[in-house]
Amino acid sequence: xxxxxxxxxxxxxxxxxxQTTLLLEEMNATLKPGGSTNDLPTxxxxxxxxxxxxxxxxxxxxxxxxxxxxxxxxLMQTGWDIAVAWNKRIENKxxxxxxxxxxxxxxxVVV
Numbered sequence: 446x447x448x449x450x451x452x453x454x455x456x457x458x459x460x461x462x463x464q465t466t467l468l469l470e471e472m473n474a475t476l477k478p479g480g481s482t483n484d485l486p487t488x489x490x491x492x493x494x495x496x497x498x499x500x501x502x503x504x505x506x507x508x509x510x511x512x513x514x515x516x517x518x519x520l521m522q523t524g525w526d527i528a529v530a531w532n533k534r535i536e537n538k539x540x541x542x543x544x545x546x547x548x549x550x551x552x553x554v555v556v
Contacts, residue, residue, distance in 0.1 A: 449479025449497040457483055465500045468518065489513060 455462035469476065479497040482488045485505060492499055493510040506515050 448476070450476035451479045451488055451491050451497040451499045452481050453485065453488060454481040454483050461500070461502070468500055 450465075452458075452465060453461055476498070482491065485501065486508070488499055488501070489505060489508070489510050491497065493513050500518075501515075503515070503517055509515055
């Protein structure tokens, strides 16, 4: 019997939920859903009580409960896509310079 997957409520942390889905797909793994909580401390307490496993940001290492082991994953999908958003009606020379310098790295520009 595998450990159930516990997670933060996907409506509260949609990016983390999506990242978890992508990780599981990359690993070609399926886990039995085990419920969700509304915050990281509660989630980690459930993990400490041996109620399942979870995928969390590596920053939780700063407040791990006793007995919880954290392993950093080095998979293709462990990064987060980020976006740049701005109001083009507001003049900002630094922003425009930044965009000009990085235009080759910016994809899918939506205006």
